[in-house]
Amino acid sequence: xxxTSQQTTSPNPGLAKAWISAFRPRTLPLALSxxxxxxxxxxxxxxxxxxxxxxxxxxTLFLQILSNLANDYGDxxxxxxxxxxxxxxxxxxxxxxxxxxxxxxxxxxxxLSLVSGLLLLWVAFGTEGILxxxxxxxxxxxxxxxxxxxxxxxxxxxxxxxxDIFVFIFFGLVGVLxxxxxxxxxxxxxxxxxxxxxxxxxxxxxNVNNIRDIKSDTLAGKNSIPVxxxxxxxxxxxxxxxxGGVASAFAYVLLNYESPWQFLxxxxxxxxxxxxxxxxxxxxxxxxxxYLKQMALTTLLFVLLFGIGQVV
Numbered sequence: 001x002x003x004t005s006q007q008t009t010s011p012n013p014g015l016a017k018a019w020i021s022a023f024r025p026r027t028l029p030l031a032l033s034x035x036x037x038x039x040x041x042x043x044x045x046x047x048x049x050x051x052x053x054x055x056x057x058x059x060t061l062f063l064q065i066l067s068n069l070a071n072d073y074g075d076x077x078x079x080x081x082x083x084x085x086x087x088x089x090x091x092x093x094x095x096x097x098x099x100x101x102x103x104x105x106x107x108x109x110x111x112l113s114l115v116s117g118l119l120l121l122w123v124a125f126g127t128e129g130i131l132x133x134x135x136x137x138x139x140x141x142x143x144x145x146x147x148x149x150x151x152x153x154x155x156x157x158x159x160x161x162x163x164d165i166f167v168f169i170f171f172g173l174v175g176v177l178x179x180x181x182x183x184x185x186x187x188x189x190x191x192x193x194x195x196x197x198x199x200x201x202x203x204x205x206x207n208v209n210n211i212r213d214i215k216s217d218t219l220a221g222k223n224s225i226p227v228x229x230x231x232x233x234x235x236x237x238x239x240x241x242x243x244g245g246v247a248s249a250f251a252y253v254l255l256n257y258e259s260p261w262q263f264l265x266x267x268x269x270x271x272x273x274x275x276x277x278x279x280x281x282x283x284x285x286x287x288x289x290x291y292l293k294q295m296a297l298t299t300l301l302f303v304l305l306f307g308i309g310q311v312v
Contacts, residue, residue, distance in 0.1 A: 018096035019105070024068040026293040029300040030205060031060040034171050034198045036300070038179025040307025041191045047184035055120035056179045059140075062116055066109035067147035073102040074151030074158075075220075106152070110144055124182040132185075139178065143170060151222075159222045167206050172199020193252035197306065200245035201299040207238050208279055208295055212288040235280050242276050249306055256310075264309030271298040 039053040076092040076099070091097040097105075117140040125133045146166050150158040157166065176195035181187055210217065210224040211234050217227050226234035246269065253262040275295045282288045 015097070018091045022069055022072050022091040022097060022102070022105070023065045026296055027068060027205070028061060028064055029296045030171055030202050031064040031175075032057060033299045033303045034175025034195075034202070035060050035179050036307060037194050037198050037303045038176045038191075039183075040303070040310060041176070041180050041188070041194055042183040043307075044310040045184060045188060047180075049183045052120065052124055052182050053179065055116060055123060056182065059113060059116040059120055060175065062109050062113040063143055063147050066106060066113055066144070067150060069102055069106050069109060070148045070152035071150060071158075072097075073099060073106065074156055075222075106148065110148070113144055113147075114140070120182070129185075136178070136182070139174060143174070146170060158224070159220075161223045161225055161228055163206060163210075164203050164225050168199040168203045171202035172196060190252060190256060193248045193255075194306065196248040197245045197252075198299070198303065200241045200248065201295070201302065204238060204241040204245070204275070205292060205295045205299065207234065207241060208275075208288060208292045211235065211238070211279065212285045212292070215285070231283075238279050239276050242272055245302075246272060249302075253309075259312075261312045262309045264312075265302055265306035268298060268302040268305050271301065 035053065035056045038056070039048060042048045042053075072092050092099055092102050118137075121133050121136050121140070125136075149156055150163055150166065157163065173192075173195050176198050177187060177191060180191050207226065210226045211231065213222075213224075214226050214231060214234070217224050225237065229237060249265050256262070271294070275291055275298060278291050279288065282291070
């Protein structure tokens with residue numbers, strides 16, 4: 001059954017379910033992963049602050065949902081979500097949520113992200129750290145801009161193939177190092193390696209999505225990395241991302257070795273391998289789609305095991 005017939009026969013899920021689907025719950029583990037890694041690293045250095053981590057989680061979830069809503073709106077606006085798209089139907093594309101309603105939803109989550117972020121910075125810095133407050137406020141505003149303009153802006157950077165860079169930066173370096181700094185009020189150079197783990201794996205999740213959507217993205221002029229590289233080289237790139245994440249984890253432990261428990265993350269290596277093998281072998285969009293969720297959950301499990309191994 002092709003997409004055109006699916007759109008004419010699939011029942012309307014209802015507005016509430018349409019909004020929940022537009023939030024894309026299967027992508028949310030990435031938000032938890034980078035914050036969790038920052039929290040674990042702070043705990044490993046006796047700097048953990050539960051209130052700050054909780055507010056980091058809340059703010060990042062709002063930002064992730066904002067990004068997903070903007071992606072739903074933007075890809076329909078710019079043509080990437082069309083009858084040629086073979087992945088899951090999107091709310092605006094399918095007519096479940098009107099474009100104007102989606103724009104209002106984006107505004108709501110922009111404001112929620114801003115309010116939550118301001119509260120986070122107040123708790124972390126108070127009135128004494130006004131300079132740091134302002135620096136992180138700029139980072140927060142940049143995060144909101146990046147979430148919206150990935151596909152929804154007039155010149156969306158996702159269509160220029162820059163999505164991977166932004167995901168690597170915000171779900172890796174900014175997410176992990178920012179969470180750590182907000183608790184410790186200082187940076188530890190070695191924490192860059194766990195940040196790279198999240199950056200590589202989060203980019204791998206995006207890469208699965210973009211490999212799946214090569215056909216529709218090409219037709220829409222969305223020059224993602226897989227569109228630029230082609231299917232085969234995009235899969236080689238995927239393997240390199242997975243290897244980069246695993247290598248960063250081993251490098252951190254070897255440079256900071258104290259206990260065999262630090263290699264606890266090795267229990268998740270089989271799931272990373274499963275993702276790499278299947279993304280390499282699977283060719284159709286329907287076959288690839290489950291491995292987007294699988295990689296997101298693998299990233300979260302990897303972070304949990306890695307973090308616990310550094311704390312115990």
